[in-house]
Every structure is written in structure tokens, then in C-alpha cells.
Amino acid sequence: MAIKTVLGETQQVKIATDLIEMGARLQVLQEETSLSRERLLKLYKEVKGESPSKGMLPYSTDWFISWQPNIHSSLFMGIYQFLVKNAGTDGVHALITAYRLYLDQVQGIEGGEVVLSITRAWFLVRFFKAGMMQLVPCRECTGQFVTHTNELHSHYVCGICHPPARAGKTNSKTKLLQPVG
Ligand SMILES: [Zn+2]
Incomplete structure (x- = not known):
């Protein structure tokens, strides 16, 4: 590059x-x-003050689709794409700036938990560039959410509008961003 x-x-x-x-x-x-x-x-x-972890890297695209990670991934990707489109920034600078803004957003919510790591965010950007994932609008709230590109999304409803049963029935984002279980 x-x-x-x-x-x-x-x-x-x-x-x-x-x-x-x-x-x-x-x-x-x-x-x-x-x-x-x-x-x-x-x-x-x-x-x-320590050596980096030698464990496996998180390669799977499925993680980004599961309920709580999807809300966080979509928030990050929305910020990232906005920066690339409107702030003339790209590459690693866009990644770093978007991730900082994502942290600000999550930490600004009471009880907000950082679910998306910088390494996962980096993979997510790669998956988008490879055309494996995309943002599609929720037909109920019109927010943009991360999905696989090989699926039909004409009637997509996001995880905030239709949370899984275990997440409770509230529509409050504050509640949704809290750890589940
Ligand atoms: Zn929605």
C-alpha cells in the first residue's frame, strides 16, 4: 500500500x-x-508492558451477525464509512479515528460495554473491502446494519427493532448495549 x-x-x-x-x-x-x-x-x-497475545485471530464473519456484536459493528461501520465519504480520510487513519469515535459513543452510554475490539474492527473493514459484508437499511428504523452480501435483505429488520427474546422486550438502546446473560 x-x-x-x-x-x-x-x-x-x-x-x-x-x-x-x-x-x-x-x-x-x-x-x-x-x-x-x-x-x-x-x-x-x-x-x-507485556508481549502480544499469540492466540488465533478472529477470522469469522459470523460473529458480526450475532445480535449484540451486530449492533456494535454496525455503529462502527457507519462511522467509518461516514469518515471515508465526508472527511477525506482512508486506510489506517480512518480505522483509528472511527474506532476512537466508536469508543466515545459506547462509553457515553450508561452501562455501555465495548464489544467490538480494534482487531475485529480491522477485520470488518477488510471484509467490506473484499465484498463479503455490506450495510443494509432496517425497514423499521432505517438504520444501516452489517450483513453478509450473499443474502436477500429486502425485508431486513435489525436487532434493535427485533431483539432476541433473551434480550428482553425493551427498545431502549441503553439496555440493549448492556452485557447479555
Ligand atoms: Zn431497526
Whole structure:
């Protein structure tokens, strides 16, 4: 990507540091900067005081469709696409800015819990760019929600308008954003 060659090392370290502070996994840092793996590992330890997790990355698109993650993913993706469209920002800068705004939104809600990690947000952007996922409007509230692209959505109703039974019958977003069970 062009952005890697254009950005100076100081900017790359800044991007990596921002992503590490947000909790990004090492693979995200490697993809979004041209800093060496050794450099990134050192930086990670400096920022977090520990080595990055070596567990499996969350590759599945299905997670974004499940009820509570879908509400959070849709909120993030709405912000991301707005930024790309209207603020002339793209790439990793759009990811970082959109994720900050997502955190602000969730933390501004009483009892709001951050459900979407920065690594999942990064994957979500990739899935959109690959044409695997899209935003479709809910026919009841007209909000835009994340769905798979290979499904029919002409009568789509979102998880806020029709929450699953276990989520209770309230339409309050405050309640919906609280942990379930
Ligand atoms: Zn709806």
C-alpha cells in the first residue's frame, strides 16, 4: 500500500502506538506499518508492558451477525464509512479515528460495554473491502446494519427493532448495549 512508503518512521511508530494502545493484535500492526516484527514487538512491550497475545485471530464473519456484536459493528461501520465519504480520510487513519469515535459513543452510554475490539474492527473493514459484508437499511428504523452480501435483505429488520427474546422486550438502546446473560 502506498501509505506505507509515504509515511515517515515517526508517523509509523505513532500509528503502531495508537493501535497497540487500542489493543490491536500484532498482525494488524504488521499489515498497517512497514516496521519490522522485532521493532513492533519491542514497541508493544514498551506500551503494554507485556508481549502480544499469540492466540488465533478472529477470522469469522459470523460473529458480526450475532445480535449484540451486530449492533456494535454496525455503529462502527457507519462511522467509518461516514469518515471515508465526508472527511477525506482512508486506510489506517480512518480505522483509528472511527474506532476512537466508536469508543466515545459506547462509553457515553450508561452501562455501555465495548464489544467490538480494534482487531475485529480491522477485520470488518477488510471484509467490506473484499465484498463479503455490506450495510443494509432496517425497514423499521432505517438504520444501516452489517450483513453478509450473499443474502436477500429486502425485508431486513435489525436487532434493535427485533431483539432476541433473551434480550428482553425493551427498545431502549441503553439496555440493549448492556452485557447479555
Ligand atoms: Zn431497526
